Amino acid sequence: MKISTKGRYALSMMLYLAREYDTNRFISLNEISKQENISLKYLEKIMLNLKKAEFFITLKGKDGGYKLKRKPSEYSIGEIIRAAEGNLEVISCVGDNKCPRKTKCKTYPLWKGLNDEINDYLDSKLLSDYI
C-alpha cells in the first residue's frame, strides 16, 4: 500500500510548475531536476504519463519546457497521482466491471469502500493547497 516515487515526483513537478504559474514562462525539466535533485531522465519518463493527461502546454527546443494549462486550483491531487501511477485501485476487482463475482463477494464492499475513501480524499485536495 505505498505511493511510489512516480506519484511523489509527479507531484513535486506539478508543485514546481504551480509555483511558477504566474511567471507564465516555460520551465525545463533540467531546471526542476536540479532544484529538486531528481534524475532528469526519470522525470522525463514520468512526465510522459502526465502529458497524456494533457496537464501542460509544452514547447520543444531552447528556452522550451512545460507550463500548466490550467490554474493550480483547477488540478486535484487525485488526478495527478492517478495520471502518474496509472491507477490507484487497492485491489484489481474494484475497477469498472472487473470482477464477475462482485455481487456475491462478501469482501467486495470492504475494498470498494476503501478505494472510494482514498480517491475521494485525494480528489478533495487541490494542487494549490500545497504550493
Place this chain on the structure above:
Amino acid sequence: MKISTKGRYALSMMLYLAREYDTNRFISLNEISKQENISLKYLEKIMLNLKKAEFFITLKGKDGGYKLKRKPSEYSIGEIIRAAEGNLEVISCVGDNKCPRKTKCKTYPLWKGLNDEINDYLDSKLLSDYI
C-alpha cells in the same frame, strides 16, 4: 497502492475461523487451504505474521489447528491487514518520527492525512461485518 495477497489471504483465513467460531473446534490450515483453494505452504507463512499478533489459540498435532482468541466482533479489519502486511503506511515518512523534515515538508499533511484516512476506515470495520 495495492493490498497484496498476503492481506487478502489473511482476511480469508480470519473469516473462515470467524465462521467456525461457535463450534469451538481447532481448524487446520489444511482444511482452509482446500476450501479456499490457496497453497497450504503460503498460508502457513502468512499465519506466522498473524500468530505474532496473538490472534489465536493454537494446538499442534492431530486434530490440532487454530481458533480465534477473541470474538469475531472484537477484531478490526485494520489490525488484521496491518498484522499480515507489516504496515499500511502510504509513504515511509508517515510512521512514528520517521522523517526529520516533517514539520517543514509541504506535502507531509497530505500523506499523513491519506494514511489516517485509510487506517481509520479499516479500523472502523469489524471481522464480524464480513462473515
Place this chain on the structure above:
DNA sequence: TATTTTACTACTAAAATGGTAGGAATTACA
C-alpha cells in the same frame, strides 16, 4: 511408533519499481 499438525528457516521465480541510455525532432538564437 505412526500420523498429523504447527513452527520455523531457507530458497526461488516472476513481477514491479526505479531507474539509465540513446537518439530523433524541434526551437531559439548567435
Place this chain on the structure above:
DNA sequence: TGTAATTCCTACCATTTTAGTAGTAAAATA
C-alpha cells in the same frame, strides 16, 4: 546556417518486492 537546449520516444537493466516452494523439527494424538 549551425549549435545548443529541449521535448519526445523506445528500449534496456539492476534491485526490490511479491508470491510462492521446500524441507525439517517439534508437538500432540491415538
